[in-house]
Amino acid sequence: MTEKDEETLDLIISYILVGGVVLSVILESFGLFLYCRGAHGFAVSWDPVWRMSGKNFFAYSAALFLSLGRGAPSPAAIMALGLVILMMTPYVRVVVSTLFFGFKRDWKYTVITLFVLAVLTGSLIRH
Amino acid sequence: MGALTGLGGGSIMTPLLVAFGVPIRYAIAASMVTIIATSSGSAATYVRERIANVHAAFYLEMFTITGAIVGATITTLIAPRLLYFLFAGFLLTSFVGMRRHIGEELPDNVPHSRLAEWLRLHGSYYDKALGRQVDYRMTRPIWGGAGMFIAGLAAGMLGIGAGAFKVSVHELVLRMPSKVSSTTSNFIIGMTALAGASVYFASGLLYVNLVAPMAVGTTIGAMAGGRILNHFTNKSIRILFLLILAYLIVQMLYSGIRA
Numbered sequence A: 001m002t003e004k005d006e007e008t009l010d011l012i013i014s015y016i017l018v019g020g021v022v023l024s025v026i027l028e029s030f031g032l033f034l035y036c037r038g039a040h041g042f043a044v045s046w047d048p049v050w051r052m053s054g055k056n057f058f059a060y061s062a063a064l065f066l067s068l069g070r071g072a073p074s075p076a077a078i079m080a081l082g083l084v085i086l087m088m089t090p091y092v093r094v095v096v097s098t099l100f101f102g103f104k105r106d107w108k109y110t111v112i113t114l115f116v117l118a119v120l121t122g123s124l125i126r127h
Numbered sequence B: 001m002g003a004l005t006g007l008g009g010g011s012i013m014t015p016l017l018v019a020f021g022v023p024i025r026y027a028i029a030a031s032m033v034t035i036i037a038t039s040s041g042s043a044a045t046y047v048r049e050r051i052a053n054v055h056a057a058f059y060l061e062m063f064t065i066t067g068a069i070v071g072a073t074i075t076t077l078i079a080p081r082l083l084y085f086l087f088a089g090f091l092l093t094s095f096v097g098m099r100r101h102i103g104e105e106l107p108d109n110v111p112h113s114r115l116a117e118w119l120r121l122h123g124s125y126y127d128k129a130l131g132r133q134v135d136y137r138m139t140r141p142i143w144g145g146a147g148m149f150i151a152g153l154a155a156g157m158l159g160i161g162a163g164a165f166k167v168s169v170h171e172l173v174l175r176m177p178s179k180v181s182s183t184t185s186n187f188i189i190g191m192t193a194l195a196g197a198s199v200y201f202a203s204g205l206l207y208v209n210l211v212a213p214m215a216v217g218t219t220i221g222a223m224a225g226g227r228i229l230n231h232f233t234n235k236s237i238r239i240l241f242l243l244i245l246a247y248l249i250v251q252m253l254y255s256g257i258r259a
Helices: A003-037 A057-068 A075-103 A107-125 B010-019 B024-048 B054-077 B080-100 B114-118 B141-158 B163-173 B178-202 B208-231 B234-258
Strands: B122-127 B132-137
Touching (some): A003 B054, A057 A075, A057 B178, A075 A107, A075 B024, A075 B178, A107 B054, A107 B178, B010 B024, B010 B208, B010 B234, B024 B208, B054 B141, B054 B163, B080 B141, B080 B163, B080 B234, B114 B141, B122 B178, B141 B163, B163 B178, B163 B234, B178 B208
Antiparallel strands (some): B122 B132
């Protein structure tokens, strides 16, 4: 990989990180605004409706996305979406870096990033 | 603070939440997600300004994520009290090591390493405080990998981000300049925190109404921190890190005594 390629990869990663955090902050803030306008005000409610949980993170995220298509999303769904995007941000940067190294035929780092990606994917799926 | 020192901030966030009456397990889980926010919010700037070393980050992530998975698996085999004392010992060693380098602005006489060269673990960044381009190289990549495996173990076993371990390994073993060390650690902890958060996600400890406000706050703080880091000298970053390290050692010992 040339110096120019490395600069390009750094720029792509930077855009992914900025995009992920900005989008998640917007969604979380909007969800919070709706939450505080509700019955709870500023107090933390331990009602299971606010819980974000599942056995498979990808399956949870997919179900959450699909649920958005059905009617107006609840504040819990909006905040959960913000957090899913936040959690997916480092994952996406590993995926994109792996593809970039592969595309540039930098096999050394393709193998390294592929290993990280495999372990990370495993930890998000198997629990 | 997390953005500046390369620590996730979980060690500050968790006790704060507990003080507000949040049960400890939920506090740790929520802190883990906010570490992702700290990491991504600040690393965006660090990677764009080319202070964080992406090659080194990917190489080291391999070891630290493996350590985290092993740590999370064997955590039930070792008494928590022993773990706290063990890791307090590790942090104390790094505290002593870092103190020796306190007056050093940039590492000098870094031994040449063929493996580090092969892995392209060298780099260059523009230091705003020094007003010049800084070229640097790294050494002992195998020991660095082993250190990062231990950092991962600590993270997996104790449910922490273990940023303090990572920064110490980067500076004392690999001999990165302080800014490269803290920014590269910042970049890495987002990925390790995600692996950690996945465990809490599966155990049902994440509450969106608790995590979301914390994530908003830390993202904004981290983005601000990310913008100012390069204006500090390496020495001041190291002093800030040492102060937090001292606090962490006391916290670990206290947890060990109470466990």
